[in-house]
Amino acid sequence: xxxxxxxISGPTVTVDLPDLTLYERVSVGNxxxxxxxxxxxxxxxxxxxxxxxxxxxxGEPAVRENSPLTVRFTPGLLGGIFDGLQRPLQRLGxxxxxxxxxxxxxPFVPCEQQYPxxxxxxxxxxxxxxxxxxxxxxxxxRHYIAASAEGVIREIRDGNxxxxxxxxxxEDGTEALLWHQWPIRTARPFTRKKFPRxxxxxxxxxxxxxxxxxxxxxxxxxxxxxxxxTILEQxxxxxxxxxxxxxxxxxxxxxxxxxxxxxxxxLADPWTGRSLLDRTILVANTSNMPVAAREASIYTAVSMAxxxxxxxxxxxxxxxxxxxxxxxxxxxxxxxxEMPGEEGYPTYLASRLSGFMSRAGVVETLNGxxxxxSMVLSVSPPGGDFTEPTTQACLRNTGAFLMLxxxxxxxxxxxxxxxxxxxxxxxxxxxxxxxxxISPKWPEVKKRCQALLKQEEQLREVAEIVGDExxxxxxxxxxxxxxxxxxxxxxxxxxxxxxxxxxxxxxxLIEKLVAMYDRCLERIRQGESLGEILLEEHP
Amino acid sequence: MSLAxxxxxxxxxxxxxxxxxxKVHQARMGEIVEVVFPDGRKLEGEVLxxxxxxxxxxxxxxxxxxxxxxxxxxxxxxLKQAPLSLRMLNRVYNGSFKPMDNKPLFVPDRWQPxxxxxxxxxxxxxxxxxxxxxxxxxxxxxxxxxxxxxxIFSCAGLPAKEIxxxxxxxxxxxxxxxxxxxxxxALGLTHHEYSFYMRTLEKMSSNFVAxxxxxxxxxxxxxxxxxxxxxxxxxxxxxxxxxxxxxxxDITNYCDALRELSMAREELPGRRGYPGxxxxxxxxxxxxxxxxxGMPGSVTMxxxxxxxxxxxxxxxxxxxxxxxxxxxxxxREMHQQGIFPPVDVLPxxxxxxxxGIGKGMTMEGHRELANRLYAxxxxxxxxxxxxxxxxxxxxxxxxxxxxxFAGAFENEFVHQEQRRTIAETLECGAxxxxxxxxxxxxxxx
Numbered sequence: 001x002x003x004x005x006x007x008i009s010g011p012t013v014t015v016d017l018p019d020l021t022l023y024e025r026v027s028v029g030n031x032x033x034x035x036x037x038x039x040x041x042x043x044x045x046x047x048x049x050x051x052x053x054x055x056x057x058x059g060e061p062a063v064r065e066n067s068p069l070t071v072r073f074t075p076g077l078l079g080g081i082f083d084g085l086q087r088p089l090q091r092l093g094x095x096x097x098x099x100x101x102x103x104x105x106x107p108f109v110p111c112e113q114q115y116p117x118x119x120x121x122x123x124x125x126x127x128x129x130x131x132x133x134x135x136x137x138x139x140x141x142r143h144y145i146a147a148s149a150e151g152v153i154r155e156i157r158d159g160n161x162x163x164x165x166x167x168x169x170x171e172d173g174t175e176a177l178l179w180h181q182w183p184i185r186t187a188r189p190f191t192r193k194k195f196p197r198x199x200x201x202x203x204x205x206x207x208x209x210x211x212x213x214x215x216x217x218x219x220x221x222x223x224x225x226x227x228x229x230t231i232l233e234q235x236x237x238x239x240x241x242x243x244x245x246x247x248x249x250x251x252x253x254x255x256x257x258x259x260x261x262x263x264x265x266x267l268a269d270p271w272t273g274r275s276l277l278d279r280t281i282l283v284a285n286t287s288n289m290p291v292a293a294r295e296a297s298i299y300t301a302v303s304m305a306x307x308x309x310x311x312x313x314x315x316x317x318x319x320x321x322x323x324x325x326x327x328x329x330x331x332x333x334x335x336x337x338e339m340p341g342e343e344g345y346p347t348y349l350a351s352r353l354s355g356f357m358s359r360a361g362v363v364e365t366l367n368g369x370x371x372x373x374s375m376v377l378s379v380s381p382p383g384g385d386f387t388e389p390t391t392q393a394c395l396r397n398t399g400a401f402l403m404l405x406x407x408x409x410x411x412x413x414x415x416x417x418x419x420x421x422x423x424x425x426x427x428x429x430x431x432x433x434x435x436x437x438i439s440p441k442w443p444e445v446k447k448r449c450q451a452l453l454k455q456e457e458q459l460r461e462v463a464e465i466v467g468d469e470x471x472x473x474x475x476x477x478x479x480x481x482x483x484x485x486x487x488x489x490x491x492x493x494x495x496x497x498x499x500x501x502x503x504x505x506x507x508x509l510i511e512k513l514v515a516m517y518d519r520c521l522e523r524i525r526q527g528e529s530l531g532e533i534l535l536e537e538h539p
Numbered sequence: 540m541s542l543a544x545x546x547x548x549x550x551x552x553x554x555x556x557x558x559x560x561x562k563v564h565q566a567r568m569g570e571i572v573e574v575v576f577p578d579g580r581k582l583e584g585e586v587l588x589x590x591x592x593x594x595x596x597x598x599x600x601x602x603x604x605x606x607x608x609x610x611x612x613x614x615x616x617x618l619k620q621a622p623l624s625l626r627m628l629n630r631v632y633n634g635s636f637k638p639m640d641n642k643p644l645f646v647p648d649r650w651q652p653x654x655x656x657x658x659x660x661x662x663x664x665x666x667x668x669x670x671x672x673x674x675x676x677x678x679x680x681x682x683x684x685x686x687x688x689x690x691i692f693s694c695a696g697l698p699a700k701e702i703x704x705x706x707x708x709x710x711x712x713x714x715x716x717x718x719x720x721x722x723x724x725a726l727g728l729t730h731h732e733y734s735f736y737m738r739t740l741e742k743m744s745s746n747f748v749a750x751x752x753x754x755x756x757x758x759x760x761x762x763x764x765x766x767x768x769x770x771x772x773x774x775x776x777x778x779x780x781x782x783x784x785x786x787x788x789d790i791t792n793y794c795d796a797l798r799e800l801s802m803a804r805e806e807l808p809g810r811r812g813y814p815g816x817x818x819x820x821x822x823x824x825x826x827x828x829x830x831x832x833g834m835p836g837s838v839t840m841x842x843x844x845x846x847x848x849x850x851x852x853x854x855x856x857x858x859x860x861x862x863x864x865x866x867x868x869x870x871r872e873m874h875q876q877g878i879f880p881p882v883d884v885l886p887x888x889x890x891x892x893x894x895g896i897g898k899g900m901t902m903e904g905h906r907e908l909a910n911r912l913y914a915x916x917x918x919x920x921x922x923x924x925x926x927x928x929x930x931x932x933x934x935x936x937x938x939x940x941x942x943x944f945a946g947a948f949e950n951e952f953v954h955q956e957q958r959r960t961i962a963e964t965l966e967c968g969a970x971x972x973x974x975x976x977x978x979x980x981x982x983x984x
Contacts (some may be wrong), residue, residue: 006591007590009589054654055567055568057565057570058589093661097662099656100658100659251819253826254657286657288657288658291816331815334815340807344809373701412914434865465926467929469935469936495893
């Protein structure tokens with residue numbers, strides 16, 4: 001079916017193809033720019049094009065592709081870096097040079113590499129759609145291959161297979177390959193969702209202890225520029241206790257992605273000792289890459305994350321930053337001349353965002369395994385103003401809220417998580433879990449720690465008026481210990497060995513600080529002076 | 540390419556920089572057109588939007604004198620392209636890449652679209668080569684590296700251009716064979732500012748290319764000039780292996796031009812009337828800085844931004860800060876105290892500093908020294924607030940030492956009459972910290 005381009009406005013192109021369906025893929029122009037139908041009109045359709053439309057001419061061909069925008073699932077995703085349309089950037093760079101030009105298309109199927117396939121079913125077995133028929137080894141992971149339809153296996157083979165070859169054929173002639181496609185805007189099915197309640201260790205003391213994230217949970221981190229969003233996201237990507245990490249650089253800096261790629265290649269995963277890149281999938285749609293592809297990038301990423309979740313892995317999706325996605329949505333909405341909501345954002349911003357964030361969770365998969373998909377999303381509120389629509393929409397959906405504070409960042413207190421304003425809804429369940437798994441005293445020490453920080457805040461106001469010397473010894477002790485908690489416990493330098501802290505050492509450190517407070521307070525009560533006590537405590 | 544140029548006289552709706560044209564056959568998005576006015580004047584324009592055979596054109600100038608019957612529009616079938624050659628060096632062009640010295644344009648080796656193409660992130664090389672600017676507050680605490688984009692956030696009346704001037708005159712980049720070039724893009728500058736920059740450029744021994752769009756020049760060209768500048772920069776860097784420093788002054792004027800045109804196009808306004816796509820638009824400029832693996836050459840950017848109302852949360856500095864790799868913030872208060880450069884160290888930041896300093900690059904212990912200077916100064920500024928309430932006598936002895944340190948830091952480290960090498964900068968910082976030492980021991984006890 002062929003038609004032609006009849007109108008162009010920014011990233012949207014009008015074509016005169018009849019009988020299209022919404023969200024169907026269309027390629028436009030001589031360069032075959034990829035796009036998706038976002039609006040149908042009588043005898044024409046509006047296509048959101050994922051590449052620069054400059055140079056496109058009215059009258060150039062438009063071709064329907066008969067499928068929605070999809071992502072390809074295959075062994076070989078891990079360790080890869082893709083753009084928002086899942087184009088393999090590494091190979092793109094090798095073939096087309098250092099700049100990406102419109103129409104530089106390279107579909108992602110890594111044909112070069114062969115994978116040893118181990119069949120778990122045999123000829124004559126009946127399989128359901130999506131049921132696993134065998135696996136290949138992908139690095140440290142067992143990558144399961146699913147049957148593409150329900151039926152009886154006629155033939156299945158073991159041994160080295162490249163992704164284009166078929167591994168099995170059913171009685172009705174349906175083939176199973178190592179790869180298959182999935183529409184990115186459709187959530188992958190599962191049997192049921194479970195309640196997130198166990199601690200997802202991020203390696204950041206402040207998060208793990210005060211505002212914990214649960215497996216299958218979501219967290220947002222809003223913060224103005226320079227508050228260390230990216231560094232924190234990357235630190236979590238490096239050290240989180242999960243099987244697989246999917247990191248989306250959504251409308252952010254190109255240099256950051258390059259740096260991350262280089263660093264992840266050389267760093268070892270603290271949990272398994274293997275290269276970090278082996279467990280990571282990077283999706284990079286930097287700020288100067290086309291806006292419409294940026295909108296798609298988070299869906300491409302979350303689909304890949306779900307795919308590995310379905311194999312029974314714990315997957316963590318990090319997006320930096322969701323605000324850039326929202327801005328892309330706004331830009332497309334404005335090109336479609338839709339009625340704007342708050343600050344020009346489309347009114348469906350909140351529902352789209354909740355739809356996306358709802359794809360997180362702990363699930364029992366169709367194959368009876370348990371997998372989880374957790375999300376940590378950074379938000380870049382303009383002017384550091386948290387009342388703006390994207391931050392507010394995130395707040396309504398998120399399980400944990402890690403507020404990054406400009407003041408703390410200016411004091412070089414990193415991670416600059418504001419302990420008074422942040423929260424985690426997984427708090428209570430995770431505390432029970434930690435009481436069981438790490439230390440029975442976890443919940444109590446946590447309460448003490450929060451109380452100390454709270455009291456310090458009140459004392460600080462007093463101290464600013466009367467000066468430190470005007471305070472009583474007990475209060476000065478409290479200020480001293482709170483200062484220790486802030487500088488030694490809450491602060492964590494991402495560039496040193498301290499960048500990762502396991503839950504056990506996190507707990508020991510805070511327990512020690514709280515115990516020191518109790519011990520010194522007791523001695524003050526018995527009449528000793530604070531100066532002497534501190535000299536002994538810090539020789 | 541179409542075989543013949545298309546010619547139309549079907550102008551309908553005319554606004555200040557925009558007009559609609561009807562019955563156009565197969566226009567191209569971004570196509571360059573030539574508009575011939577009834578009085579014979581010629582101006583260029585660009586296709587912005589196409590709806591069947593109706594085309595919206597933005598003109599690089601002003602529509603005054605245009606009519607709807609006699610005005611002729613010629614379609615060129617090509618996009619806005621930049622002519623590229625080494626012969627472009629040491630000349631001055633306007634925002635449309637036309638020479639301003641009344642001499643003919645050089646013969647280009649090739650043409651390249653002005654908007655450029657996004658760099659593949661996997662081919663980017665990590666910026667890590669130190670650039671010595673000669674300013675302690677930058678070299679010591681907010682180190683600039685090759686391939687970085689580091690804006691200067693200034694306020695009206697602060698000496699941003701003097702700082703840029705000194706950086707141009709004093710910067711040392713560790714050597715590259717093909718040499719060093721400065722691209723200077725003037726956006727909406729007054730004649731006074733412009734002549735200051737040009738005097739500095741002409742005094743320099745290194746190569747330069749200048750793109751000049753003054754306050755009275757076309758607003759549309761103001762959007763074009765930085766793109767030409769960067770296309771030239773990419774050519775010199777990645778085709779010719781040069782280290783290129785791009786100075787863009789002033790991004791605030793650029794953003795105002797963007798807003799003006801966005802309004803003319805009846806687009807939905809975002810914060811303070813700036814268009815919603817301003818982030819992406821600015822990124823398409825700033826992200827062109829960088830280095831490429833396996834290639835010599837680099838594009839480093841130093842844009843100047845005048846913060847309206849001295850407000851760092853204003854959309855222009857705010858969006859810029861989200862894109863660039865740090866910022867150098869100037870302070871009115873320090874300027875009033877006579878400190879030059881009046882760099883407010885606390886909100887300033889260089890995100891790529893970590894990789895550019897230390898042993899083999901600047902000096903061992905640079906990071907630790909910078910951290911201690913920063914932390915002590917931050918403490919001193921806190922104490923200044925306290926001093927305002929309780930008075931100097933209300934402070935403890937150790938606090939008074941820190942307070943004095945803050946003053947000395949501003950007057951001796953940040954303020955400087957002469958260029959300092961990195962060794963001098965670090966020695967100056969270490970010396971300030973040594974004065975602190977007796978107090979520090981007591982303090983940490």
